[in-house]
Amino acid sequence: MTPDISGDWHGVLDTGQAKVKLGLRFEGDTVWMNRRSGAVDPLALRRDGDGVGFELLPVDLAFVLRPVGDRLEGTCLHNSVDFPVSLAPGVALPVSHSVRPQTLTPPFPYEVEAISFTGADGSKRSGTLTRPPGLGRPRVIVLSCWFGEVDRDQTVAGHRPMALWADHLTRRGLATLRYDKRGVGASEGVFDTASTGDFAADLAAAIAFLRTRSDIGAVGLLGHSEGGHISADLAAADPHIAFCVMMTPTALPDEDILETEMFNAARLVGGVPRDFDRTVGFVRALAEASRAPTPEQTLARAREILAAAAYPAERLELRAAIAAKPWQRYWATHDHTAGLRGLTCPALVLLAEKDLQTPPRAHAAALRAANPAATVVTLPGLNHLLQPAVTGAPSEYREIETSLDPSAIDVVCDWISAL
Template sequence: MTPDISGDWHGVLDTGQAKVKLGLRFEGDTVCMNRRSGAVDPLPLRRDGDSFAFELLPVDLAFELRLAGGRLEGTCFHNTVDFPVRVVRGVAPPTLHAIRPQTLAPPFPYEVEAVAFTGADGLSRSGTLTRPPGPGPHRAIVLSSWFGEVDRDQTVAGHRPMALWADRLTRLGFATLRYDKRGVGQSEGRFHTASTGDFAADLAAAVAFLRIRSDLGAVGLLGHSEGGHISADVAAADPTIAFCVMMTPTGVPDEEVLEAEMFNAARVVGGVPRDFDRTVGFVRALTQASKALTAEESLAQAREILRAAAYPPERLEVRAVIAAAPWQRYWATHDHTAGLRRLTCPALVVMAGKDLQTPPRAHAAALTAANAAATVVTLPGLNHLLQPATTGAPSEYREIATSLDPTVIKLVCDWIAAL
């Protein structure tokens, strides 16, 4: 006899990259799935005794669940990985986000000024300049955010780490500048057609903007992840940069560590990759397509690879465009330690022991070898966002109250102050 599972069920799908709230309603031979957009999709439900299966193909989800102990447990297949999933009866309770004890609020014991400067594309970049009390000239630090479409504060999962760095460094006696990336927040320009090289050019423009101000003096750079790379590239090309801090950068190309590191976040939450060798080969082939001489060649090669892999037609063109995008093409051929190797200013490289995106075991050796004069430090227990972590998976970011672990704040501030 087939058990009755009609009604509402809820749970969470943790992919390591994100935690997705699941809301399901079973009605006869269909299941309705609440999505983040608020839409409800009626899907065909397959039954076999106390086992149930359904798919949401547009977003690449396939569920296989079994009724056990009043719960539906099983797997969700997503992005070539089987993830464990469990749902229970009822409607999900409201989400309560962790309190952010490091959230900043005015008044501040320093000056805060809205500024704008001209980026490398000739369009305006909007930012925030903080200055210690007094006439100056004050030493200054430009802050650079990590990969992605993020604002001047690097706002992610309720955290604002760049605002926190600006606060701590200004209290230490430095002026700081942080700004929205091109096409983000109040900055003009186009984000999706920009590469890491374009972001580096914007950083150089930010440095030039600070140097025309009489109230500011020597300029140093501090960047997180991709922001660390562009900081090193800009400092290497400008011998007057006072110092460079790189936090959680990469040391080797992504394709060199695919076999060991590709499924890090998925595995720590219980995910099991399917067809591991095939998936690695597929990703490596797309990376090679990104290295083609022209964007048109990259796009054509990516389409061919995706068709050969029987990639879902409804998502094929989007995936091919990503492989041929300016950012992907630049990053696929970028020498990750070139800037660090050429630095002549003092340099600090900070790695995080539980970082699953740029894990020290894969990158620290190359970063250390790149510049014997640089200080390379690995802080245990921290994730890529530099929070105290349990697994290190990005899906934990929102659940962790701390935005920046005090150990990394102290390390960086002490190192800069000692200069």
């Protein structure tokens, strides 16, 4: 007979990619789940011996739990991985997050100007130009953020790394420009239909804007992750770019390293992959579908792949649409080292030893081979966000107080200053 577990329980699901707070209430044959959106879902509860199970299929969660002492212990199946779960009785106390130690506050010892320019789609981009005090025409660095719907500061988990880069570079005598991506923050336009190529076109528009100003000198580029790629692509096509910094870029298509890298973050937090070979084949097939000549063909092929894999009907259309998104289709055919190969300006490639998203063990050799003249540096102990890390799993981002490790700041700033 199942022990009485009625009432509230709380815990955390750590997938290696993110940590999600769990709030559950068991009442008879129903469990109620609090979600981050504020919605509360009533779910049917299965009983099996001394355990219980339930699913939240729209977000791909399936729980199996049983009482162990005063806790509920078990697993959550998510994205073909069983993750350990431990729940305590009661409702979790609210947690207040302190301001990150590196968070910037004015006044600043340099000029800060709100600017706007016209993006590649004709809509407004809004940003911040910083400029060291004094006369002259300082070199200016355009900062490009990583993948995703992020603002000019690349705000993530309470960290604002691009604001820190702008601050440190400006204190070194360089001007900087950072701006919100299209459809984000104060920038106009539509984010959801944009590809990496569209973000590169917006970067070209930012460079053109800077060249209209009489108080700015030569333009250099610095980008993080996807931002590093668009920086290299633009610098390779523009002989007037003074230098290019790529931070934690990739060199190989994602599907080329699935067997060794796909589940590393999950394993670090205790996850156990199910049907490894089947899952790898399934992801590789969807990547190939994204390379179809038209979005319609991608969508049709993705539906076939998902149906053949018995993908839950509740999520099939959503998952197929992801494969057909402009960003996914562009990235699936993007030559990740083309920009780096084509650079004639000085180039710095910064890698992070504990990076699980673009791990140096998989990408460093190809990056070095793409441009032997580039300076390639791997920093020990850092993750993809260039924070000091324990495991390197993205789910650690929020728990790490340091937004940007001083070793990364010094390497980049010293390299640029020496040019």
